[in-house]
Amino acid sequence: MQLIEAVMADYESTLGFIDKCDDHMFKIKNWALVTTSAVIAFSISRDQDLIVLVNLVLIPAFMYLEVIYKSFQDAAIQHSTDLAQRMDMHLTGESDGPLLIDYKFGFGRKLQYPSLKQICKVLRNKYRWHIVIFYGLIALFSLGALLVGWFVA
Numbered sequence: 001m002q003l004i005e006a007v008m009a010d011y012e013s014t015l016g017f018i019d020k021c022d023d024h025m026f027k028i029k030n031w032a033l034v035t036t037s038a039v040i041a042f043s044i045s046r047d048q049d050l051i052v053l054v055n056l057v058l059i060p061a062f063m064y065l066e067v068i069y070k071s072f073q074d075a076a077i078q079h080s081t082d083l084a085q086r087m088d089m090h091l092t093g094e095s096d097g098p099l100l101i102d103y104k105f106g107f108g109r110k111l112q113y114p115s116l117k118q119i120c121k122v123l124r125n126k127y128r129w130h131i132v133i134f135y136g137l138i139a140l141f142s143l144g145a146l147l148v149g150w151f152v153a
Contacts (some may be wrong), residue, residue, distance in 0.1 A: 011083040014076050021073035025066050029134065032062035036138050040145045049149035055142040063135040067122050070131065071114045074122070 036055045043051035114122070122128055 007083055007086055011080060011087065014080045014083065017076045018073055018080065021069045021076065024069045025073075028062055028066045028069070032059065032135070032138060035062075036142060040142060043145065044149065047149075049146050052142050052146040052149070056139065059135050059139050059142070063131065064119065066131060067119045068114055070128065071118060071122050 035058055039054050039058065040052055043049060123132055
């Protein structure tokens with residue numbers, strides 16, 4: 001196997017991992033919607049408005065799970081960008097020497113279980129506000145259901 005074939009195989013597996021992370025994040029969002037909606041429905045059906053407050057525990061838990069996968073995906077995207085640049089160098093006819101400089105096969109070495117500091121860093125990223133807004137809206141609807149329950153009953 002030539003070096004460029006190894007880089008291309010690494011690139012394809014990295015893209016596959018990025019797609020898996022996307023799939024997991026969509027599933028987490030779906031479960032967040034289903035679970036919090038079920039809590040609201042249960043609260044309304046039992047006429048016990050305070051049950052909705054369970055969502056204030058569930059929402060940060062789902063957001064935390066999504067941010068974990070987002071941090072994994074960010075590491076994989078960084079690795080795929082590096083690989084794409086290396087493949088570009090090879091395709092433009094530059095020697096294989098620069099292709100090897102600081103190259104490590106696989107992105108697994110870059111994955112770290114995110115600490116609270118890393119999670120806050122992901123959430124502060126201006127391109128990640130959609131995550132905060134999504135879960136913020138769920139929390140807002142949950143609190144809205146609580147208020148409606150108090151005023152309607």
